[in-house]
Amino acid sequence: MDSTRVDRWLWAVRLTKTRSDAAAACRGGHVRVNDRPAKPATSVSAGDEVRARVGGTTRIVEVVRVIEKRVGAAIAVECFIDRTPKPPPEAEVAVYARRDRGAGRPTKRDRRILDKFRSGH
Numbered sequence: 001m002d003s004t005r006v007d008r009w010l011w012a013v014r015l016t017k018t019r020s021d022a023a024a025a026c027r028g029g030h031v032r033v034n035d036r037p038a039k040p041a042t043s044v045s046a047g048d049e050v051r052a053r054v055g056g057t058t059r060i061v062e063v064v065r066v067i068e069k070r071v072g073a074a075i076a077v078e079c080f081i082d083r084t085p086k087p088p089p090e091a092e093v094a095v096y097a098r099r100d101r102g103a104g105r106p107t108k109r110d111r112r113i114l115d116k117f118r119s120g121h
Helices: 006-012 019-027 073-079 108-119
Strands: 003-005 031-033 043-045 049-054 057-063 080-082
Touching (some): 006 019, 019 031, 019 049
Antiparallel strands (some): 003 043, 031 049, 049 057, 057 080
16 A cells, blocks of 8 residues: 555544545645645655644644554554644633623723723733
């Protein structure tokens, strides 16, 4: 088994939930093989770089082993090297003032607190 279709490989190594999801990602232009747009039938072989936009994030993986059948997660991880850059560290979760639903208009004091919060002081 020297090469296989990119949609089948994406599904087999569990980057997409279904093969039709993988094919749709290819048709939508969300998959690139060696920096070229990939159709579902594009061949991938060991050493190829696959960029796939899956679930809102772009995964960059290098093909280590070509498989056609879906396998368990532990085996699937051995079939590629994940080269996806780490996401930037998230800043502190912003604390925001919250009002109870149905509390009505903010009072003058509430407005001053909100304005102070929004200006960052």
